[in-house]
Amino acid sequence: MIDQKASQRVEELRAQISAELEKDNPDWRVIENAGREVVDSDPDAVRFSVDAAHIQRLGEQLVGRQETAVSELIKNAFDADATEVLLTFESQNAKGGTLVIEDDGSGMTDAVIRSSWMRISTDAKSVEPRSPIFDRIRAGKKGIGRFSVQRLGEELMFETRPRGLPFGFRVRFQWDTDFIVGSDLHDVFNRIERFAKAPDDHGTRLEICRLRDAWPTPAIERVWRSVILLQPPFIAQSLLVSGAASPVTQATNIDPGFRVNINGTSKEEKVELFSLERSFLSQALAKITASIDADGSAVVKVFSDKLSVNDETKVEKKYTLTGPVDLEASYFIYQRDTLSGMNMAVAANMGRNFGGMRIYRNGFRVLPYGEQRDDWLRLDEDVSRRNLLIPANNRNFFGQVLLDTDKNPLFEETSSREGLLENEAFDELRAFARWALEWSTLRIASARNRKRTAGERGFVREVNRPSELIKRIIENKPEPTASEPIISKIQFLEVQDAVEAYEKHVEEERASALEYGEMLRILASLGLSISVFGHEVKGAQGALGTDLMLLKDLIDEMPDGALRQEIEAQFDELQIASDRLFDIGGYIAGLMSSTESRALQELSVKGAIERFERQFSEYMTKQNIIFHVRVDESHLRTAPMHASEFDSVLLNFLTNSIKSMKKAKVSERHVSIDARLIGDLIIVGFEDNGVGIPPENEERIFMPFFTTTMGTEDDGVTGPGTGLGLKIVSDIAESYGGSVAVAVPTNGYTCRLEFSVLAKK
The missing domain is CATH 3.30.230 (Ribosomal Protein S5; domain 2)
Incomplete structure (x- = not known):
């Protein structure tokens, strides 16, 4: 039944087309519509159709801002080899005004209007990427810039005067009444009119009526800003031509530039007003x-x-x-x-x-x-x-x-x-x-001797004391005369600048000192707490050891069985934990004991590293860490320093490495320590195979309170991360004539830190 109805409709359409063709003046639109319906009824083929309201959506969605819309239309004038474009706003302070954009470009022929202006997303500018007269590179290539006019107003009167022809063309577009939802774009026609003109009269005029937005002075200023910066400001001056443009012929191909005039104000005048190039x-x-x-x-x-x-x-x-x-x-x-x-x-x-x-x-x-x-x-x-x-x-x-x-x-x-x-x-x-x-x-x-990055260490800014400047002014000042003041206003300003700079420097130094003092107070309180902790652990060691021996005797008296085995396993874990606690307590007590005398001593680098390895070997085994020590030169000794400070460096490096390797989730964790003598410095290298240090953090990690491990798991040794560890390492190194830095790791490792101190003389 459906096929029969379709066939009947096709026959009706064919008859309609035949009848129309027999007329002296056939209506070709009727023929076109009937023919399109016949083609669309083909049961073996489909094709896209376009709703007329799509034109509205193109204008609204592809051109977001009104300044962008105006810029696109100015670009079109440039592409048409125009030397000047005039923009005139009328009644623009409220919606409903008018904008006229007129240029002296080449204009469009009937064929160009049909194939380019009336064709959505044409590739005409891609096929011809340069303009024919001045060989300009086309500013637009997507064939959508013309829909800027729909974004700006409800109606457009399009008038173009092609170069060399005795007539021009005029088309009116009613965007909001003709291009509506439900209409087929094929069914919307715009009448094209011809009018007489001189062959040497050329250009295009766009009269955009019933503007969708108000254009108060600030909005037009934004357009001027867009126009001035439409081309690079460094070369904009070279494109400006004073006076009227000289006649241009296709034979010369000399581009005289491109001028914009808005409401009687030229681009030259506006550029002078903004003074971008000359005075700024x-x-x-x-x-x-x-x-x-x-x-x-x-x-x-x-x-x-x-x-x-x-x-x-x-x-x-x-x-x-x-x-x-x-x-x-x-x-x-x-x-x-x-x-x-x-x-x-x-x-x-x-x-x-x-x-x-x-x-x-x-x-x-x-x-x-x-x-x-x-x-x-x-x-x-x-x-x-x-x-x-x-x-x-x-x-x-x-x-x-x-x-x-x-x-x-x-x-x-x-x-x-x-x-x-x-x-x-x-x-x-x-x-x-x-x-x-x-x-x-x-x-x-x-x-300028200014600090460049937040992590730049060792920076000392040179600041001139105001007294030195005043002294220099006095020394260079000739004897005063009745007509000349002792100190000029310019010299007063120099002194003022020097005083302000010095005050700022003092404030920065004071702020830095307060921050450092805060860090020292935190460390001091931590040190006291740790000292008390070490003392208490040492005092409890004997009592806890005796209790563990008695507990072991009681377990030995228990009958064999599952309960005894479970208790023995728990006892072994308790024994390991207590041994670890006593190790840490003894380590802390030893540090405090060596520090209390405040005596400095030359340290054997190999001995200090091996002692550190023995102290933490059990802990590193528990953490599945394979420890490598490479100190071939057993005679290496540091300049006099605190042993506790050297141990603190190694401990900070170790805790950071453990956190990094946990984060990397490596199955086999490796830590390596090496030491060598370079010049008068001992370089201690510490490497691991963790996640490494991002380049942007290589300087920042030595700043106080900078940490990337906040909120990480605390296993009792590594801690949650306070951002003080590597700052302490940096200060220790600098206090003994050395430094600390991120270095290039050796094969098999992802991170290397190098700590240096002066060697024994």
């Missing part, structure tokens, strides 16, 4: 340039005339996915001594509004990189967490990364034009840009 970027403390060549080799350069820095480094890593990349940045520190007299508040405000590292692809900006809340290089995150102590927020940089479609084919914008696809090439680009900026700013910090 020239005040940068340093200039950073970096590049990746076609072979993946990277180089980074940093130059600062103010600090006499001109450094360059070649990156060891190869960047095989990015393709050739260029990076440029101006680096600012918003302090009086780095701004050469520029107002700090003004400079800081510029940083907040315009700072950041932007990405430009084919000469046009890719959002959101470099926006105020964007942190694609994770600079703000690391500065806020004090992983970096140098000024390295996004607002400290004014720069860009330059990409090109031909040279960097793995980088593609998302369909919403809000960012690049985050593939492996993007990850590689991010790592390169971050490394280049961090290396450069660390070089500047070093030149």
Whole structure:
């Protein structure tokens, strides 16, 4: 029955088509609709259809922000070889206003309107990646930018004047009334009109009516910000052309640049107002340039005339996915001594509004990189967490990364034009840009004698005393005259800066001393508690030993059987635990005894390590640890030091190794200690096969209270982790002329710490 009805319907449609074709003026839409229904009734084939409301969704979902929509339309003018685009807002302070965008580009022919403008997601710009007159690289290639007009307003009057033709074309689009849910996109037609014009008149005019959003002054300022930064600010000045554009012919192919005018204000005037290039970027403390060549080799350069820095480094890593990349940045520190007299508040405000590292692809900006809340290089995150102590927020940089479609084919914008696809090439680009900026700013910090990372040890900042500056001013000051003051305002400001810097230095030293004092108080209280513990254990040793002997005699008198066997097993465990307790008690008592005299003595390194091994051999056996000692030079002796401090170093290393190996869940745990003489230092190496130490923590592990083992299992010896152990080791090493550091482990091990002290003279 269904097949019969379908066949009957097909016959009706064929008759309708035949009747329409016999007319003098057939209605081709009727024929097209009937023909499409015949094709769709084919029982052996299906095809997609498109709801007319899909046009609405494209505009709303692919273009999220109104500034992005305007930027996309400006890019279209650029692609059409326009030299100027004019934006005029009318009644824009409330919804329902009008925006007219007009350019002097090449315009569109009837065929281009049908094949490109009216075709969703066309590949026309991919097929022709460069513009025909000025050979510009196309800014858009996905064929969706035109739907920005739907995002902006309810109605569009599209008017285009193709170059060289005596007529133009006009099309009206009613987005909200024609493209509605339930209608087939094939059934929505827009009438195209022709109008007369001069052959040399060319360009495109978009009149967007009934704007969906209000455009108050702050919104238009955001558009200006987007326009100014649409192309890289370092080269924007070279693209500006004063006065009217000179006539352009296809024979010259000289690109005169691209100008934007919004409500009568030109881009040149606005750039002057923001003063990005001329009055601000020239005040940068340093200039950073970096590049990746076609072979993946990277180089980074940093130059600062103010600090006499001109450094360059070649990156060891190869960047095989990015393709050739260029990076440029101006680096600012918003302090009086780095701004050469520029107002700090003004400079800081510029940083907040315009700072950041932007990405430009084919000469046009890719959002959101470099926006105020964007942190694609994770600079703000690391500065806020004090992983970096140098000024390295996004607002400290004014720069860009330059990409090109031909040279960097793995980088593609998302369909919403809000960012690049985050593939492996993007990850590689991010790592390169971050490394280049961090290396450069660390070089500047070093030149300024500033602490660079939270874990940088042994750092001593040079601070000029205010009295030295005043003395220098007096010595260099000529005799005062009636017309000249004894001390100028500039010299007063120098003294003020010196006083503020010195006060800040004193406060930092005071804070550091308080923190260190707090650590010492904690250690002192721990030391007293441990001393009492050791004394009590030693005092209880005799009584507990006697009780255990009596208990053993009672067990021996019990008849054989399961109960006696169970009690004997429990007794053996109790005996082992008590022996371990007495070992620890004796160890602590011995440490306290050797420390009480405060006498320093030369230590045999091999003897101290072997004694430590014997003391903890039972515990290490219980922990399934295979212990290796490699000290071939038995004559090695340290400079005079406390034996308890040397033991404390080894114990801290051991407890950390045990935690690391537990975390790694290795079946066979290995710990190795070696010692050797290098110059006048004895180097003690301690290795394990645990999880190792991440590179970012290699300096931080020696900071007080830094720990990665909070909440871990406490077995009575290793402890839960307080973050003080390796800080104590570091202080012991430094107090005896040595140091402690993470080193490269030998084969079979994943972590190596090296502790050094002065050898016996």
